[in-house]
Amino acid sequence: MAIPPPTAPVDLFADDILVDPYPTYAALRDTGAVVHLPDNDVYALTRYDAIRDALGDPETFSSVRAIGFNDGVNDALNGTSLASDPPNHTQLRATLSANLTPRALRGLEAQIDRKADDLVALLAAGGGFDAIDALARVFPLEIVADLIGFTSDVKANMLRWGEAAMQVIGPMNQRTMESFPIAGELYAWCSTVTAADLAPGSIGRGIFDAEARGDIPEGSAGNIIHQYLGAGVDTTVAAIGNIIALFGRHQEQFALVRDDPSLVPATFAEVLRYWTPVHAWGRRTTREVEIDGARIPSGAHVAVLFGAGNRDGRHYADADTFDIARNPVDHLAFGYGPHGCAGQGLARMEGHAVIRALATHVGSFRLGDERREPSNITRSIARLDVVDIVPA
Amino acid sequence: MRIELDRPRCEGHGLCEEAAPDLLHLDDDGEVVIDVPEVGDDALERARAAVRVCPVAALRLA
Numbered sequence: 479m480a481i482p483p484p485t486a487p488v489d490l491f492a493d494d495i496l497v498d499p500y501p502t503y504a505a506l507r508d509t510g511a512v513v514h515l516p517d518n519d520v521y522a523l524t525r526y527d528a529i530r531d532a533l534g535d536p537e538t539f540s541s542v543r544a545i546g547f548n549d550g551v552n553d554a555l556n557g558t559s560l561a562s563d564p565p566n567h568t569q570l571r572a573t574l575s576a577n578l579t580p581r582a583l584r585g586l587e588a589q590i591d592r593k594a595d596d597l598v599a600l601l602a603a604g605g606g607f608d609a610i611d612a613l614a615r616v617f618p619l620e621i622v623a624d625l626i627g628f629t630s631d632v633k634a635n636m637l638r639w640g641e642a643a644m645q646v647i648g649p650m651n652q653r654t655m656e657s658f659p660i661a662g663e664l665y666a667w668c669s670t671v672t673a674a675d676l677a678p679g680s681i682g683r684g685i686f687d688a689e690a691r692g693d694i695p696e697g698s699a700g701n702i703i704h705q706y707l708g709a710g711v712d713t714t715v716a717a718i719g720n721i722i723a724l725f726g727r728h729q730e731q732f733a734l735v736r737d738d739p740s741l742v743p744a745t746f747a748e749v750l751r752y753w754t755p756v757h758a759w760g761r762r763t764t765r766e767v768e769i770d771g772a773r774i775p776s777g778a779h780v781a782v783l784f785g786a787g788n789r790d791g792r793h794y795a796d797a798d799t800f801d802i803a804r805n806p807v808d809h810l811a812f813g814y815g816p817h818g819c820a821g822q823g824l825a826r827m828e829g830h831a832v833i834r835a836l837a838t839h840v841g842s843f844r845l846g847d848e849r850r851e852p853s854n855i856t857r858s859i860a861r862l863d864v865v866d867i868v869p870a
Numbered sequence: 871m872r873i874e875l876d877r878p879r880c881e882g883h884g885l886c887e888e889a890a891p892d893l894l895h896l897d898d899d900g901e902v903v904i905d906v907p908e909v910g911d912d913a914l915e916r917a918r919a920a921v922r923v924c925p926v927a928a929l930r931l932a
Contacts, residue, residue, distance in 0.1 A: 534927050568878065579881040581900025589886065807885055807923045815927040822925060823883055 483772035484510045489651050490758055490781060496852035499757060503786035506637040511770040518547065519765075520651060520760070520781040522771075522824065523545060526793035526810065528769050529782055532761060533814040538562050539780060541817060544762035545648040547781070547854075549823075550658065554665070560709075564639065564816060573645035574702055577681045580823040587827055590621055594831035595838065602839040602869050609722040609862040613832070618714035621828055626703055627680025632667065640711030641856070647759075647856025661708075668704035675759075682706075697780045709820050716755035717746075718832050724749055724800055725836065726845035731802050733794055736870070745828040747804040750811035753799045754785035757857050759813070759859045782795030783811045785857070818867040841868040871909050871931045873917055875902055881930040888930060890920035902928075 486509055488496065488502060495502050503524065506513050511528040512521050523529045532539040538855045540563050543552040557562040559570035576582065597617060601607045615637055623633050642660035643700050673686035682703055689699040712720060725732040735741045761780040764854045766773060774780065812819035819825065847861030873893065882900035893906045893913060909917040909931070921929045 572878070575881055579900065580884055581882045581896075584900070709906055794915070807889070814925060818925045818927075820881075 479770055480768045480773035483512045483514050483521060485514045485516060485775065487517065487578040488513075488515050488522075490515060490522065490783075491518065491651060491723075492853055493852040496757065496854070496857065497637055497850045499783075499785060500789060503783060503789060506783070507786055507790060510772060512772050512774060515781070518781065519697065520547070520779045521763075522758075522781045522783055522786075523691035523769075524786045524790075526787040526790035529787035529810055530783065530814050531769075532780065532782065532809075533810075533817065535792075536567070536763055536816055538767055539761035540764050541761060542777065543565075543824035544760045545661075546647040546760060546820070547758070547779075548646075548654060550650070551646050551654075558705065559820075560705065560817070567816060571816065573698055574705060575687065578706075578821050579826055582681075582822055583827060586621075586625070586824075588766070588825050589624070591834065593617070593620060594835040598826075598832070598835035599839045601864075605867050606863065606865040608807065608862045610719050610859055611861075613722070614719035614859075615861075617718060617832065618711055618828055620705065621824070623708050625680065625824070626669050626682035626706060626866060627677035628671075628675070628682065632791045635663065635667075636711055637708065640643055640707060640715075641853070643708035644855040645710045645853060646732075651854070653852070653854050659670075664707060668700045668707070671700060671703060672758045709819075710824065711815070712856045712858070713755045714825055716856050717750060717829055719833055719859040719862055720753040720755070721746070721749050721829065722864060723848065723859055724752065726843065727751075728800050728863070729842060729856070731800060732842075734802060735833060736841075738833060739837060741802055742830050742833045742837070746826060747809055747835050748802045748804060749801065751788045751794070751806045753857070754788050754809075754811045755856055756784055756811070757855055758783055759855075774840055782813075784813065800846070814833070837870075839870055841870040843867045871914060871917065873904050873907055873921070874886055874930050875904060876928045877902075879926055880924075881928075883925050885923040885925060886920040888903075889923050890916040893917055893920060894917050902910060 508526040511525040514521050541561050545561050546552045559574050593828045613719040642657035645657035646661045671771040679683045686699045688694045735745045758781045763774050763778045765777045791798045812822040843864050844866045851860045877931045884896050887895050897903050921931050
């Protein structure tokens with residue numbers, strides 16, 4: 479007979495846990511596949527199978543008014559593909575992802591590779607650089623700017639807008655409260671931007687043209703741009719910073735991919751598995767549901783801990799070891815199922831391009847100063863010095 | 871077992887092709903083509919892997 483899940487006195491959004499959630503994740507996984515956290519008023523999913531099953535079952539684990547951990551953000555996201563369930567979700571998702579699928583992006587791949595190669599070649603020749611400011615932040619911003627076709631004045635705001643858009647998904651803590659006005663600036667820009675503001679030939683311009691032709695519902699172009707910017711910047715910045723920090727810690731793994739470029743996709747998958755950029759994401763149960771003998775009530779708020787599932791030793795052998803050869807193609811960093819990250823094709827292109835460029839131009843390096851700051855949803859490095867570069 | 875594709879859901883990520891290149895592939899438009907829909911015992915493991923890696927759960931074995 480199902481019993482209530484175990485409870486743990488854990489605040490998922492406490493500063494120290496956000497900076498390093500892995501000891502907490504391990505303890506929660508040991509406690510149960512689902513653990514009730516009264517501090518956050520959520521039922522946390524901690525193990526790989528429980529997370530994947532929930533993400534694959536939107537009828538039971540709804541996204542409506544459930545993604546974020548405060549009412550304000552769930553109100554703001556209401557009606558978007560992110561916060562909808564099938565069947566409503568299906569058309570919204572198709573509209574959102576039409577320009578992001580690998581087939582739609584094929585033309586961009588060579589350009590993305592070249593940009594990464596040029597940037598890393600320049601940085602490597604300089605002997606040392608801040609991996610976050612000079613690479614992890616610059617590169618995805620350029621790619622997203624090109625994709626959407628926006629220009630320099632918007633670019634200047636993109637990092638703070640993108641960061642705030644993720645931050646406000648957290649509970650109503652200080653970080654969320656300070657970020658709402660900034661996330662509001664992004665929303666305001668997206669609701670007033672017009673085709674003429676975006677570069678001719680860009681995908682962003684194409685989305686407005688599609689709206690003008692009636693191919694997509696009126697008003698959806700601004701929404702799509704909002705989701706591209708809100709979801710596509712902060713997460714990718716985190717992933718690229720993590721690539722460099724993990725290569726710095728595991729030079730022998732960096733040597734493996736330098737010697738065998740066919741390991742590039744496996745390397746990126748392992749970076750995402752090992753240090754997962756997105757900390758927690760919400761769902762709401764539509765009925766009472768039982769996981770491993772523990773009962774979650776109907777209407778409960780569920781926190782999906784992607785990073786905890788990605789380190790589950792029940793699914794990955796030596797889960798706490800960074801090992802690019804494991805090629806964890808089924809990792810949970812992009813989520814899974816109908817709501818699986820719509821931009822994952824683009825994210826992969828960006829990640830692969832950066833890894834290839836590093837393998838081409840950097841022989842070895844050391845890490846200098848490294849600093850993380852707590853952030854509600856995106857776990858990223860704020861400063862990371864790369865020093866003593868020996869060019870390849 | 872039979873490999874079934876939910877075509878509207880497929881976004882052409884291509885991970886299935888990497889898992890089982892002898893069973894399915896992406897055509898020039900990036901659309902999945904299932905070359906071997908009826909899977910025998912010899913290919914079952916690769917078919918399961920292809921289904922498993924689909925990031926949007928567009929494939930299933932029935």
